Amino acid sequence: MSAVASAETEHLSFAELVELLQRIFERHGTCAQVAAILAENCATAQRDGAHSHGVFRVPGYLSTLASGWVDGQAVPTVEDLASGFVGVDAHNGFAQPALHAARPLLVSKARSAGIAVLAIRNSHHFAALWPDVEPFAREGLVALSVVNSMTCVVPHGGQKPLFGTNPIAFAAPCAGSEPIVFDMATSAMAHGDVQIAARQGHAVPPGTGVDRLGLPTTDPKAILDGGALLPFGEHKGSALSMMVELLAAALTGGNFSFEFDWSQHPGAKTPWTGQLIIVIDPSKSAGATFAERSGTLVEKMKTVGVTRLSGERRYAERAKALEAGVALGRMELEQLRQLAG
Ligand code: NDP
Numbered sequence: 452m453s454a455v456a457s458a459e460t461e462h463l464s465f466a467e468l469v470e471l472l473q474r475i476f477e478r479h480g481t482c483a484q485v486a487a488i489l490a491e492n493c494a495t496a497q498r499d500g501a502h503s504h505g506v507f508r509v510p511g512y513l514s515t516l517a518s519g520w521v522d523g524q525a526v527p528t529v530e531d532l533a534s535g536f537v538g539v540d541a542h543n544g545f546a547q548p549a550l551h552a553a554r555p556l557l558v559s560k561a562r563s564a565g566i567a568v569l570a571i572r573n574s575h576h577f578a579a580l581w582p583d584v585e586p587f588a589r590e591g592l593v594a595l596s597v598v599n600s601m602t603c604v605v606p607h608g609g610q611k612p613l614f615g616t617n618p619i620a621f622a623a624p625c626a627g628s629e630p631i632v633f634d635m636a637t638s639a640m641a642h643g644d645v646q647i648a649a650r651q652g653h654a655v656p657p658g659t660g661v662d663r664l665g666l667p668t669t670d671p672k673a674i675l676d677g678g679a680l681l682p683f684g685e686h687k688g689s690a691l692s693m694m695v696e697l698l699a700a701a702l703t704g705g706n707f708s709f710e711f712d713w714s715q716h717p718g719a720k721t722p723w724t725g726q727l728i729i730v731i732d733p734s735k736s737a738g739a740t741f742a743e744r745s746g747t748l749v750e751k752m753k754t755v756g757v758t759r760l761s762g763e764r765r766y767a768e769r770a771k772a773l774e775a776g777v778a779l780g781r782m783e784l785e786q787l788r789q790l791a792g
């Protein structure tokens with residue numbers, strides 16, 4: 452899929468796009484429930500303008516399913532591990548169905564203990580992370596999630612790639628506005644955005660990555676072709692990326708980003724790792740008015756000149772799509788229709 456803004460654009464309603472994607476996933480090897488969950492997730496990213504993780508990802512999902520690397524029919528096993536700890540073995544399936552299966556137990560534990568952890572292992576996450584956390588904030592909860600991916604980032608001070616692009620997403624309720632949400636790769640750029648830059652022939656900013664000789668480059672093709680990404684913010688992003696490896700893999704029982712070998716599955720694109728989600732019920736804290744406090748902070752940020760909060764671009768894209776439909780390139784839509792049969 453192109454992820455290219457084109458004058459040749461068509462619009463589908465969100466429900467139409469979900470239905471189209473659901474047919475594609477089901478036709479290419481997932482069971483109906485997995486198809487429904489992935490379709491909703493992918494359409495949500497497209498709707499909200501997260502183009503590196505919307506329909507752009509469909510070919511990668513399908514080549515991975517065809518390669519036998521991921522099990523599109525896997526049924527996750529939810530484990531009640533402790534008063535504040537839920538585990539899920541995704542059984543080599545996707546992470547989103549695992550979260551879906553464990554969510555009711557996770558929320559009930561967070562509401563009774565004030566905090567609960569969900570550790571997903573043996574899972575594939577190929578999507579944006581904010582759709583996993585935003586719904587918790589809509590229920591008045593605070594959520595933090597991390598997921599590790601595949602070796603393509605050189606740790607600060609290192610000579611070779613080891614870490615994944617390892618995103619961190621956070622969501623919190625905010626009185627008087629949409630939830631506060633941020634979601635960011637700990638690499639200088641998400642791998643998906645490097646792929647888009649390579650397709651479109653754009654240079655990436657200095658500091659994004661290195662070529663196959665380890666030399667700094669702004670050529671996205673050189674980063675993808677034997678080169679590597681760098682963490683954002685030098686040692687600081689690198690420390691956060693290390694934290695993500697520890698929480699998403701070591702703590703969950705999943706693979707580190709360097710630990711899996713997909714060389715026997717040509718076409719495999721989805722990292723086989725783990726994901727951690729921490730959910731907090733702020734009503735249990737001493738300050739019972741967390742959402743109001745969030746609102747106070749946001750208002751104060753505006754008084755010092757902040758005009759754009761994290762999440763705001765996404766909410767604006769969502770509002771536009773709800774009005775006019777979700778925009779897709781005409782060619783892109785034609786390809787999707789062919790894939791759906
Ligand atoms: P961006 O750098 O585009 O954005 C990171 C965050 O910063 C977002 O919350 C964004 O809000 C916010 N933001 C961006 N610009 C500004 C600004 N000028 N002022 C204030 N806030 C701003 O994201 P990344 O490129 O780091 O990541 C892209 C996606 O890739 C993420 O969804 C991530 O989950 C996904 N990813 C997934 C991986 C996986 O293994 N599954 C691995 C790596 C990345 P807004 O949303 O409103 O733009």
Ligand code: PYC
Pocket residue numbers: 503576577578600601616636640641642643644722
């Ligand atoms: O964009 O870095 C990325 C990515 C890795 C896995 C899924 N997305």
